[in-house]
Amino acid sequence: MAHDHSHHGGHDSQRRLFWAILLTGGFMVAEVVGGILSGSLALLADAGHMLTDTAALALAWFAARISRRPADERRSFGYHRVQILAAFVNGLTLIAIVAWILFEAIRRLISPVEVTGSTMLVIAGLGLVVNVVVFAILHFGDRENLNIRGAALHVLGDLLGSVAAIVAALVILATDWMPIDPLLSVLVALLILRSAWKLTRESGHILLEGAPEGVDPSTLRREIPEQLEAVCNVHHVHIWSLTPGRHLVSLHAAIDEGEDRQATLVAIRSLLGERYGLYHATIQLESRHECADAPVSDEAHDEASDRS
Known part of the structure; x- marks a missing residue:
């Protein structure tokens, strides 16, 4: 007997990811321009972070698109597992980003970097608005879809980073205390790490064909x-x-x-x-x-x- 493995939420997931890519990628370009005009290394570094997020969203979108392909003789279950592979890759990427943030934070604590607080505050404020919109688009999608969850975690990392940058910019403008920037980055990194590890563990468990939770x-x-x-x-x-x-x-x-x-x-x-x-x-x-x-x-x- 033939079995239908199509996912009716595939169209919605793909549409949500497409809009997330446009907004994230568009703001990344604006952040690069703002960083060049202001001479802010912090903004250029954050633009690099958003570049990785845009790539992660593109991977998730590609996986959502591929997973809609019908089953064939060689792949009787279709391409649904592509979404799990994308979620696993995104989880590993998040863990790598956390490691880089921790390394950079330690380096900046040892050798403080001058940050332009006013420019940082404006760009971080705009980034917060964009990230809130993108996160809402993804969060209200298919919550059981690990691919969507992985993409949302990348955006959540940016959102928390924007909040941290706003707080850091306000502290720098008020006190000129530069270590606040790397210290808040460490806090954000640890928050991301917890969710990234859970995503990687869940997707890895599925790829290893482990028994689902609650069924022994x-x-x-x-x-x-x-x-x-x-x-x-x-x-x-x-x-x-x-x-x-x-x-x-x-x-x-x-x-x-x-x-x-x-x-x-x-x-x-x-x-x-x-x-x-x-x-x-x-x-x-x-x-x-x-x-x-x-x-x-x-x-x-x-x-x-x-x-x-």
């Missing part, structure tokens, strides 16, 4: 025979996610001789969908002694593999 294979092995009298035991259980919210499962179920195989299959599918939210299931039915390689549990199978 051992629970299925125990509860399916408890709920369905026709089922003797369940083994070879594998649960993974195509994308967040799109979970898949395959399993073997042993039943007694004489049981209605079709009715049991329907009952297992209904239980998986209604109780665990697993609507895409591949189920192999066997008689109690039919599967020669079936251990009582997957743990026993793993122990046997370790001994060999």
